[in-house]
Amino acid sequence: MDCHSSTMFYTSSEAGLATNGASWVASRFGAITTTLGTLNIGTTITYPQFVVTPDNLLQFVYRTGVSGNGATQLAEYNDGVWANVGSWASASGTYTSPNGVTSSARTWREQAGGVSCSSGGLTNHDTTYFYSDDKGRTWHNTGIIVDQLDADHGLMNQESQVVDSSGQIHAIISYVPGRFTQCVTNYEVDRIAHGFAFHLYRSSNGTFTKFEIPFPINAVGRSQIVLDSEDNAYVVLPFVRIVTASKSSGWTDWTLAFDGVAAGLNAFGEVTVDRARVISSGVLSVLYQVTSTGTTPSAVQLIDFGLNG
Structure with a gap:
């Protein structure tokens, strides 16, 4: 699929x-x-x-x-x-239909390339938040944009999100921070060289907090976030590198828990995770494909990690 x-x-x-x-x-x-x-x-x-x-x-x-x-x-x-x-x-358009809260963090992508400083960048900008209390029939927002970022930093779209035990959204966004450049001229090269993931989460009072995860993504692609039953966060960076932060720290004590590169997994950049199993069994299941070249087929692997909270 x-x-x-x-x-x-x-x-x-x-x-x-x-x-x-x-x-x-x-x-x-x-x-x-x-x-x-x-x-x-x-x-x-x-x-x-x-x-x-x-x-x-x-x-x-x-x-x-x-x-x-x-x-x-x-x-x-x-x-x-x-x-x-x-x-x-x-x-x-307007999208309403009669009928849990469904949460969605998204980014705007402009069709007009002129919004970006360079044709080699990405025209994604800003992170937005919407929610639905009728399973996606009707959507609401308060302010729409929750994290402002212009279209000059190689912001990735369609990254990942999860909802914690109190119903608040946690999202991962990734881009090239301004300390490296204010104009991404080649998003593939610049994201590999200088890209970082950020943990963006909503508090019960409706405010959003963003914290940079202090490990480079070293990739063009996306990361995946999961929360365990205690709302501790685990982020699977590209190539199955897993970093974690505790709820008790306010999700600021990020550490590297597993390095798939050092372990020799030879994983292709992006992965898929089983969020439901983390809650039900305390196991993080990661699906990844082994790297190959051209049209050469390669294996799809599943690796399980027991979580200690």
């Missing part, structure tokens, strides 16, 4: 495969389709991801359109059937 402004490929397994201990072989999965079950979602799909609500409702979030001119869409799974909920974010 990996795609970027391209056709999505979808399949689902027989019931119970994820929990019954059976081997994951092709015969236990259905046919591969370019639709979401019977729901046709088009052929220009980006950033597809499944979301499970606190009351165990399965949703599917994805973007249609292209970079700088796309719309975020929502689908929902009930009684074995996927149904369209609708678009809830794009360059224009």
Whole structure:
């Protein structure tokens, strides 16, 4: 199901495969389709991801359109059937429908390259916050922008977020800090050389706090954040480097807990994590692909980490 402004490929397994201990072989999965079950979602799909609500409702979030001119869409799974909920974010429009709080941290991307100091940069700017209390049918905001940043720092879009035990959002954003340059001229080169991730979180009084994680990302790509049952934070940086900070410190005591580079995992930059398992079992599961060159296939691996809190 990996795609970027391209056709999505979808399949689902027989019931119970994820929990019954059976081997994951092709015969236990259905046919591969370019639709979401019977729901046709088009052929220009980006950033597809499944979301499970606190009351165990399965949703599917994805973007249609292209970079700088796309719309975020929502689908929902009930009684074995996927149904369209609708678009809830794009360059224009109103998105309301009758019906948990759903939280979303996002960034603006401009289609006009002139907003950036260089054509080699990224036109992403600012971090925004929205929330919904009817599973994505209606969205609210208070001020919209919660962290201001111009389009000259290689800010990455679509990074990662999680909600803590009190319902407050924690997000990871990453960019090239101003102490290195005020004009990113090549976002790939500059993010690798000078990019850092930042922990941005909301307090119960509605204010947002941002703290720089003191380990360079050394990559173009994104990091993933999870919280354990005590709201301690774990961030999986590119190449499966895991840093952690405690709630008791106000998420300021960041330390390196695991270095996938030093361990020889040879992981491709970005990873996927199982947030639900962290809460249910105290285990951080990280899915990564081994680096390869060109079109050479490579293995997809799963590594588990027991968390001590």
